[in-house]
Amino acid sequence: AQKITQTQPGMFVQEKEAVTLDCTYDTSDQSYGLFWYKQPSSGEMIFLIYQGSYDEQNATEGRYSLNFQKARKSANLVISASQLGDSAMYFCAMTFNYGQNFVFGPGTRLSVLP
Amino acid sequence: SQTIHQWPATLVQPVGSPLSLECTVEGTSNPNLYWYRQAAGRGLQLLFYSVGIGQISSEVPQNLSASRPQDRQFILSSKKLLLSDSGFYLCAWNQGVSQETQYFGPGTRLLVL
Secondary structure, three states, X not given: OOEEEOOOOEEEEEXXXXXXXXXXXXXXXXXXXXXXXXXXXXXXXXXXXXXXXXOOOOOEEOOEEEEEEOOOOEEEXXXXXXXXXXXXXXXXXXXXXXXXXXXXXXXXEEEEEO | OOEEEEEOOEEEEOOOXXXXXXXXXXXXXXXXXXXXXXXXXXXXXXXXXXXXXOEEEEOOOOOEEEEEEEOOEEEXXXXXXXXXXXXXXXXXXXXXXXXXXXXXOOOEEEEEO
16 A cells, blocks of 8 residues: 655754655555645645656756665655745645545645744 | 635534535536544644545545545535544545545544534
């Protein structure tokens, strides 16, 4: 069965520094997608970045990059130059069932300190 | 552009009362639609998904049900709410293309007393 693990329930980072949020996954599928979402206190889920299992290069979107290590089944999110507005819950997710369904990890709460 | 709406935004209901949460998507046709529940401080649990009108798949057996009466409308219902139904309910959509991102609505906070 598909499973996402996020081992860091909470993380602190100083403003303007970089931070890495860990995500490991378990699947027997060869084709899958990996996603990161941000959930601020308002509750909305904001899509950040996507990595396909066959993508050879790590995905990047502005200050977000995904460190994809397929053999280790990890898809860590790197946020560069942290801002106070980055404080939120961050969820790693993956698709399964031919992309119809998602499974989410338990999340990591990131707090950016001034 | 596509937008997704959910209402109500907040709901307080007594145990045993019925429930109806609505989700609608604009700006697209034949979307895949999803209902998730998020307990306080937890991750998302997929409840139902639909690939078309009248087509509902249930992921978790419980006292909730879902219906899709129109292409872009997805409804989450219960005949009798339980205390354990409290949580944050999120609706999401995508176009059903393999490995496609899901886009979420603003959510409904449900408190069952």
